[in-house]
Amino acid sequence: MAYDILIPSIPVIAGYLITYLLYKNGLIKKSLHISLWNFIIMVAFLITGGAGFLLLILLDMGITVPISTPLLYWHVEFGVTLLLVGIFHFHIYWKSSRYMFSRMKKRSERT
Amino acid sequence: MKKRLIGALASIPVKKRLIGALASIPVVAALAASDSCALSCPYGNVNDPYPGLCPRYTDLNGDGLCDLSQITAAATAPTSTGGQTTQDPNTVSDAGNQTHYDGGNASATTTDPGSGQGFGDGYHILPISIILIGGYLFTHFLFSKGILNRQKHRRIWNLLVTAGYVGTGVTGILLILMINLGVRIVLSPSVIYLHVELAIVMVIGTLIHIHIHWKSVKKNFKVLFGFKSHEDGDKKEDVNKVKTSGREKPPVSLNKRLQ
Structure with missing residues (x-):
């Protein structure tokens, strides 16, 4: 079974660009933009994690159920979404992320 | 005894009970994740060759195919005679429908159980x-x-x-x-x-x-x-209580908190 990467990626990237532009142009509040993408990352995480967890249990117990294959498919598709939304999460919280890594960089420079 | 137990449970705050229940999830998961009942390929793969599509690849009979993906392999005990593997005739074999099998190229190096894990x-x-x-x-x-x-x-x-x-x-x-x-x-x-x-x-x-x-x-x-969170609701209830208890305005601190 081949997995689609573009099908989940395009709407997510387009959606993020739209809400980002709306926020930049002052049409929506920053808090709404952030909350929306935090909610999306949470949903993607729950579906990916939940499906992965179920698959792991089924795998370990050696149970084959008819939903195993579609479950794996949706696990992968939502995983791709999670990866992209995770990158956007870093973009949204770039300042604190930079701070998190900059401290590490400074330490390595000192040593 | 039962009443005491119920009373003791009721005395634990809901938040703590919820955290306790959530903390038990990994334990339940680990207990559920047992290898003991693995019989067939959980992904539904058929004749999965070495190194296998998943970490559960096992090849006890050394035919270069995952035993779990061979439908009868787990249930039957294959007997080897002069380099040829024969299966118990009483069991139903699905070999005719298997498309990936390449018996001639079966690797002898994959006999170590769990080598692909x-x-x-x-x-x-x-x-x-x-x-x-x-x-x-x-x-x-x-x-x-x-x-x-x-x-x-x-x-x-x-x-x-x-x-x-x-x-x-x-x-x-x-x-x-x-x-x-x-x-x-x-x-x-x-x-x-x-x-x-x-x-x-x-x-x-x-x-x-x-x-x-x-x-x-x-x-x-x-x-x-x-x-609105529970805390906000509780604060509002507190204000209402204060209002109904005779005061016209809630205390300034509560008003500030609500704002």
Whole structure:
């Protein structure tokens, strides 16, 4: 079974660009933009994690159920979404992320 | 006795009971994740050749195919006579429908059971969960005692969730590419193994991340759906009580809190 990467990626990237532009142009509040993408990352995480967890249990117990294959498919598709939304999460919280890594960089420079 | 037990349970705050229930999830998961009842390929693969599509690749009969993916292999005990493998005639064989089988090229080097299982025999849900939750409780304790800086406490767990997320993402993308391109390499089971182990780190790390940023999470829901937290509701109830108890205006502090 081949997995689609573009099908989940395009709407997510387009959606993020739209809400980002709306926020930049002052049409929506920053808090709404952030909350929306935090909610999306949470949903993607729950579906990916939940499906992965179920698959792991089924795998370990050696149970084959008819939903195993579609479950794996949706696990992968939502995983791709999670990866992209995770990158956007870093973009949204770039300042604190930079701070998190900059401290590490400074330490390595000192040593 | 029963009443006492019920009374004792009722005395525990709901929040603590909820945390206790959530904390038991990894334990239940680990108990459920037993190898004892594995009989067939959980992914439904048929005649999966070496190194196998998943870390559970086992080849006890040395025919170069995963025993779990051979429908009758787990149930029957194949007998070897003069280099030829024969199966019990009483069992139903599905070999006619199997398309991937390449018996002539069966590798003799794959007889080691579990050789394709990456770095370990199984996935470590319980140890990883315990280590991470224990570590979080420890740093939280240090933070609450003032030994550890709030920023440092947050940074440690943010770095961990980032590492888990990046590792899971990279291995996941690698797996997608390998599956889409039909590439089978010896490292495939190790990549799957790493993907699962890092995903466990990511999941536990994310739950910790949510706990650390709980206020922001509540705020997000408030912004999106207009939900109000329990605390806000309690504060409003307090104000109403004060109002009904004779005072016309609630105390200034309560008003400020509501604002």
